[in-house]
Amino acid sequence: MKKLYFFRLGEQKGTLIAFLVGLTVFSCIMAWSYEAFSDDSGFLTQMFSQFEDLMQAFVGVGFSLDEMAASYFGMTWRHPLVLFLIMGFGISRSVGITREIQSGTGDLLFTLPLKRYLVIFTEFMATVTGLFLINLLLVIAVIVWSLVFGIEDIPGFYGFLWAFLISFYLHVMFAALALAIACLSKTTSQASAWTISIIAIFYVTDFLASLQPQLEFLQPFTLFYQYQVPEALAGNALWTGSLIYIGLTLTFLGTSFFLIQRRDL
Amino acid sequence: MGIVKAEKLTKVYPSGDGVWDIDLEVQEGQIFGFLGANGAGKTTTIxxxxxxxxxxxxxxxxxxxxxxxxxxxxxxxEIGYLPxxxxxxxxxxGIDLLDFYAxxxxxxxxxxxxxxxxxxxxxKDLNKKIREYSRGMKQKLGLIIALQHKPQLVFMDEPTTGLDPLIQLEVYQLLKNYVGGGGTVFMSSHNLGEVEKVCNRVAIIRKGKLVALEDVEELVRRRVYSVQFSLSPEPTEKDLREVGMREIKIDHGVINGKLAGDPDAFLRKLLDKGKVQDLSCTRGKLEDVFLEYYRPEEEAE
Incomplete structure (x- = not known):
């Protein structure tokens, strides 16, 4: 197991370097623009007030004009580009199992002296490690750039810790969902299409439900509802969201184990 | 007990294809050939x-x-595998992959x-990235992965695919050495020459069913001969069938046909029928024996 874990981890080097560059640049832009537009001119305050509903839908639960820094930096985590990139990493790694089975590399992998569920668990743990590092990188980049630009009202340690945790749990959960779908799918494109469609439906539903009160009842089921980064950055513990994400991760993982043991390779 | 044993092994895919009632046993130290046309069920069985x-x-x-x-x-x-x-x-x-599997x-x-x-x-080849390898090099690397830990048993699905004829001969020798050192090989192939050169025992699979399981020596012994001769008085086709001939063609007194089985018995029977002239007898290929197993149903179709 250990050998397979490190073998898989080694494959992520290039991707992690790309994330390091990308997230550093992105968080630099975010920190700089906060510093530049949250001054006395009140540009950010005006924007947030004018488009309050839209900003709330975009940034998620916990958006508040009173917690400007937490709401603003929440955008970093909830920005579609960041979500897409980090989720894309987790999903592509998870559906890699189908790719292996489809392309034939899985033949040698699944004839190692390991039970099938241990093979996919090991691969999943390598993905989780990658997601851990990416999320950690994002937090560090935001903190470093905030200090570089001398931002005074940046969130505190617990704020960043909970933002990191909730983001990490969310992405791990989606990676586990992708793994379960991959264990059920015959082709990589099928697995990717199903996973991306489900997540896109959740995201759009969450967004629309934030704007339309009559759809509000759907929001708790979207899995994005618990992704309350501004709440976290404001220093609030997100136990419920974390437990939901961990519970779903374990459920998806258990389903993956069940499916991989029974399928033909 | 055999090192590999299948009893009434059946695998049916949702499409209805598959293999049915496969009974086979491979003994330690054998190079077991699993012969069949494409889609016959070799890979499924493996x-x-x-x-x-x-x-x-x-x-x-x-x-x-x-x-x-x-x-x-x-x-x-204790098992090696070459897909x-x-x-x-x-x-x-290449080296990273070898080390990982080892x-x-x-x-x-x-x-x-x-x-x-x-x-x-x-x-030097090992230090190149695998994407730079030719197909033959990848196949060689696959063979090294399958054999490097000196397993007790190795499964090889058409092992010489993509290798040039000289390297193929090296592979045959390698397999013989490996078996000489206590290993056992279960290899599928549709290359009859390969099976003849390297295997001790062979199973033939057709449309998912095992149609033969015997020693290669026995299979070779049952090769088909192509015969050509003249006989006087000129025989009828029925006479020729009685002496064991098939696919008979008679053209201006020259008889052409195939002969399965012992040529000695054939010659004795033939001489009883008359005077034999201009006899030529060519030993057929193992391929003809193999095709024997495929022919009956094709003819019925």
């Missing part, structure tokens, strides 16, 4: 034996264990150097 596919019914034992059971999974340390459609992690160097088993690769030497695979 994949069930390796635990990659679940059988629909029947019993399978590899090194005495169920390949999907706990002990069977542990026994994989038919070999796919390798292209981003890695470490995932027992961490040792006592046979690596010998296999590399036999396949003319250099250390």
């Amino acid at each position: 994949r069930v034996l390796l635990g990659l596919l679940h059988s629909t019914s029947g019993k399978v034992r590899v090194l005495g264990e169920d390949p999907l059971g706990k002990k069977g999974i542990e026994k994989r340390r 038919g459609e070999l796919a390798l992690y292209e981003k890695h160097k 470490k995932s088993l027992d961490g040792k690769a006592p046979y690596r150097e010998e296999v590399m030497k036999a396949l003319s695979f250099s250390g």
Whole structure:
């Protein structure tokens, strides 16, 4: 197991370097623009007030004009580009199992002296490690750039810790969902299409439900509802969201184990 | 007990294709050839034996264990495998892949150097990324992966695919050496010459069913001969069938046909029928024996 874990981890080097560059640049832009537009001119305050509903839908639960820094930096985590990139990493790694089975590399992998569920668990743990590092990188980049630009009202340690945790749990959960779908799918494109469609439906539903009160009842089921980064950055513990994400991760993982043991390779 | 054993092994895919009632046993020290046309069920059988596919019914034992059971999974340390459609992690160097598979088993690769030497695979080649390899080089790397830990048993699905004829001969010698050192080979092939050169025992599979299981020597003995001669008085086709001939063609007194079985008995019977002239008898290929197993149903169709 250990050998397979490190073998898989080694494959992520290039991707992690790309994330390091990308997230550093992105968080630099975010920190700089906060510093530049949250001054006395009140540009950010005006924007947030004018488009309050839209900003709330975009940034998620916990958006508040009173917690400007937490709401603003929440955008970093909830920005579609960041979500897409980090989720894309987790999903592509998870559906890699189908790719292996489809392309034939899985033949040698699944004839190692390991039970099938241990093979996919090991691969999943390598993905989780990658997601851990990416999320950690994002937090560090935001903190470093905030200090570089001398931002005074940046969130505190617990704020960043909970933002990191909730983001990490969310992405791990989606990676586990992708793994379960991959264990059920015959082709990589099928697995990717199903996973991306489900997540896109959740995201759009969450967004629309934030704007339309009559759809509000759907929001708790979207899995994005618990992704309350501004709440976290404001220093609030997100136990419920974390437990939901961990519970779903374990459920998806258990389903993956069940499916991989029974399928033909 | 055989090192590989299948009893009434059946695997049916949702499409209705598959293999049915496969009974076979491979003894230690054999090079067992699994012969069949494309789509006959060779790969399916191997994949069930390796635990990659679940059988629909029947019993399978590899090194005495169920390949999907706990002990069977542990026994994989003593098994090598070369897939038919070999796919390798292209981003890695050859050496990294060899080390990964070796470490995932027992961490040792006592046979690596010998296999590399036999396949003319250099250390320089190992330091290249696999995406830079030609098809033949990838196949060689697959062979090294399968054999480097000197397993007790190795499954090879068409092992010489993509290799040039000289290297093919090296592979045959390598397999013989490996078996001489206590190993056992279960290899599928549709190359009859290959089976004849290297295997001791052979199973022939047609449309998912085993149609023959015998020693290669026996199969070779039953080769078909092409015969040509004249006989006076001129025989009827019925006379020629009585002496064991088939596919008879008579043209201006010259008789052409095929003969399966013992030529000695044929000649004796033929001489009883009259005077034989201009006899030529050419030993047929093993391919003709193989086709014998395929012909009856094709003719019926």
